[in-house]
Amino acid sequence: MIFKDLQQMVPDAELAITEPLSKHTFIKTGGIGDVFIKPFDVNGLQKIVKYAFAHDIPLTVLGKGTNVIIRDAGIRGIVVSLDQLNKVSVINETITVGSGANIIDVSRIALQHQLSGLEFACGIPGTVGGALIMNAGAYGGEISEVLTSATVLTQSGEFRTLKTGEFQFGYRSSVFANEHLIIVEAVFSLRKADPTLIKGKMDENTFLRESKQPLEYPSCGSVFKRPPGNFAGKLIQESGLQGTRIGGAEVSTKHAGFIVNVDNATSTDYIQLIEHVQKTVKEKFGIDLETEVKIIGKNPEG
Structure with missing residues (x-):
């Protein structure tokens, strides 16, 4: 129903169902999006937003997926890519x-x-x-x-x-x-x-x-915000976490503030490694690391 409605409403938009969102994130992970749409102008975007609001359908907006982790259970409702709004x-x-x-x-x-x-x-x-x-x-x-x-x-x-x-x-x-x-x-x-x-x-x-960041692997950029008066990468490095791996996700040996996809990582690998880093830094320094990367999507058990 949603697919057909959007097809009629925004006929020139790129539209797909059960879209693998791993295709749209820099870390190459993420589950399925129920309905994925890429409008080619602002008017098309407005129609999509109004439709989702009127029908109480969850709406998720994606850019290039550089600073986001989409859970492996994917995203329900409509996922909108703004790629084409680039003039x-x-x-x-x-x-x-x-x-x-x-x-x-x-x-x-x-x-x-x-x-x-x-x-x-x-x-x-x-x-x-x-x-x-x-x-x-x-x-x-x-x-x-x-x-x-x-x-x-x-x-x-x-x-x-x-x-x-x-x-x-x-x-x-x-x-x-x-x-x-x-x-x-x-x-x-x-x-x-x-x-x-x-x-x-x-x-x-x-x-x-290029000299400091692990650009040779997929990553979501700096994972954590800078804690007041300190640096996340420094705390992670001093906690001995560089090279720590869960599944295919690894704390970069080049820059401790990055977690890289070294071997077909899943979003769950990433999230578990983030939690492990947070727990370790908290135990060692008493500092809570807050994520800069946005974690979105459906919880597997939800």
Whole structure:
């Protein structure tokens, strides 16, 4: 019924049933999505959101799946991919971009237009929407410094435009996450600069990322938030956990803050290893590690 309704309502959208969500996450794990749909424009997305709200159907929004673990039991209801909402326009020192665009690509477009402010994002492998939700940051910069407005859909499918002062940005937090808003478009305010200097900073950031992070394996990025006054990777390393493995998931020997998929890991492997790391660090240092990665989907026993 849901499939047929969506097929009629958004005929140009990519639509599938019982979609393996492991195809849509960076760690290559995750169960089945009941109905998977990829709208090609904002109007199609709004129709999907309104339909789900009106019929009380669970709705899950995915970007590139870079900072998410989908449980092995999958996701019930409708899973929406925003991949196709990726248009980018540049006017003077302002970049307007769809939420499904890769933030790395946007940083490169900024460079092409001699615009500075997104150099920190040149190695963040997620979408613009994901970057806003998490107030993504790296190497001394973060989204909160450049975002000036955002267009969102509420859970009931109504458009809202938020401006500076309404974003509620904190460390890996935002109004978008707090109020479960669906990001449609973002506007970044940048500044003109010497492209040689911009590229130099991006090259430096890329070198640091490639030299320190285990990019040779699938991963969900930094698993844990930085505890106040400390570093998750340092605590994990000093707990002797590097190389610890459950199933095919392993605490990276290159960077302790990462858990990598070294041998056909399942999401359950990942979650159990995360819990083991949290328990060990708590016992050794008395510090609770909070996950930065989002764990979503149906519990196997649920």
